[in-house]
Amino acid sequence: MINAKIKSFVLIVPVTVISILSACKGGKEREKVMIQQDTIPVKVISLTPENADAQIVTSGYFTTNDETLLSFKNGGVINRIYVKEGDQITKGQLLATVNPTEIGSQVEQVQLSLQKAQRDYERASKLFKDSVATLEQLQNARTALEVAKQQLQSAKFNEGYTAIRATKNGYVxxxxxxxxxxxxxxxxxLQVNGANEGKWILKVGLSDSQWSALKIGDRASITSEALQGRILQAKVSRKAESIDPQSGTFGVxxxxxxxxxxxxxxxxxxxxxIYPTSKQTAYSLPYDALLDGGENEGYVFVTNDNQTAKKVxxxxxxxxxxxxxxxxxxxxxxxxxxxxxxxLTDGSKIKVVK
Structure with a gap:
């Protein structure tokens, strides 16, 4: 009876060991298959640098670099505005006036103060000559007179700005x-500009790579439906030194x-x-390589070790x-x-195939 049990145990142990070994071997095979399934076969191309097309095509709006906001120095009630939007104006032309009553009253008050200061000073001078007034009293009267003169000059200056006049030839x-x-x-x-003097500019927004390719003085040609087929010649006159947070572009x-x-x-x-004088290094890629392409940017997957994909x-x-x-x-x-x-996703395992 005991010998039978021992034989049975001896037979069970090898079978159990074989089962465990088989399970381990099967797990390794499944893991190997899973790894192979996670490795994505891809095709790649090597990069060959070339010169980019020198032309930069963009769009923008016409304006002038001397747009000005005109206002009254002292404020008040607007009497009248003599121009409308789109009107042509000339330098010195009267554009708007404010009610002068308030500032006129201030000028009158200062003039009366000046007259009083003048009388006080004359009286102090006579009393000082008669040894009735002290030197300090004479000096104080003279100071009050000078202060009144300066106040009158300031009031008259403000009175001269009760009207808005055009600072240059242009348009409203x-x-x-x-x-x-x-x-x-x-x-x-009012907002005016000097367009009547021919100082027109076209403001455009460029990507960082386009912005870096340009230099001040680079040539450009401009067209517009309003020009009826005419082509205007221009040049790059200014490059913004910071990005526009609203558009995400660099202004030129x-x-x-x-x-x-x-x-x-x-x-x-x-x-x-625009025709940049400096050449850019560029690469030509097939459309299949591009992901999520926009107007000036997109994404591609690259690899440096032929084993891992990186999204750039x-x-x-x-x-x-x-x-x-x-x-x-x-x-x-x-x-x-x-x-x-x-x-693919960023960091995916890949296998390069021909």
């Missing part, structure tokens, strides 16, 4: 107040050269082609028939993944 862009309205000191009443101003500028108005839409942001350039130009974002990149990107 906006009318910001109306007759009878009460405005405070410095409150904008294109100054129009002398020519036929008839038909232009502030705010008109214009399209510009790139700046886009010219669009060609079957490929797109990338202007930035691929520096220090070995290869770009052009097939299998739809199944």
């Amino acid at each position: 862009l906006r009318k910001l107040a109306n007759d009878g309205q009460i405005v405070g000191p410095g409150t904008p009443v 101003e294109l100054s129009l050269e002398s020519g036929d500028l008839k038909g232009l108005a502030a705010g008109l839409f214009g399209r510009a082609t 942001k790139v700046q886009l350039g010219a669009v060609q028939k079957d490929k797109i130009t990338v202007l930035g974002g691929l520096e220090n990149v070995g290869s770009v993944i052009i097939s299998g990107s739809a199944y």
Whole structure:
């Protein structure tokens, strides 16, 4: 009986060990299969730098670099505004007036104070000569007289700013107040520019790579529907030193050269082609490599070790028939993944296939 139990135990132990070993071996095989399933086959291409298309096509709006907000120095009730939006104005032209009653009363008060100070000083001078008034009293009377003179000069200066006059030849862009309205000191009443003098510019917004490719003085050509087919020549006159937080672009101003500028108005839409003097390094990629493409930027997957995919942001350039130009974002990149990107995430394991 005992021998039978021992034999049975001896038979059970090898079977159990074999089962455990088989289970371990099966687990390793399943893990290997799972690893193989997580590795995504992709196709890649090596990057070859080339010169980017020198032209930068963009759009913006016409304006001038001397737009000015005009206001009253002292404020008050607006008597009358003599111009409307779009009116042509000339330097020195009367544009608006404020009711002068208040400032006129202040001038009268200061004049009366000056007269009193003058009488006090004359009286103190006579008394000082008769040894009745002291030197200190004479000096105080003289000081009061000088203060009254300065107050009168300040009041007359303010009285001269009860009217708004044009500071240069140009146009009225906006009318910001109306007759009878009460405005405070410095409150904008009119917005004008010097467009009548031909100082037109086109303001455009560029990506960081486009902005860095430009230099002051680079040539540009501008078209607009308002120009009726005319092409205006311009040059880069200013580059913003910081990004516009609203648009996310860098501002560039294109100054129009002398020519036929008839038909232009502030705010008109214009399209510009800019020709940078400096060359950019760019890369041409097939469309399959691009993910989430926008107007000037998109994303691609790259790899440097042919084992891991990395998602990077790139700046886009010219669009060609079957490929797109990338202007930035691929520096220090070995290869770009052009097939299998739809199944990838940042950090995915990959297997490069031919």
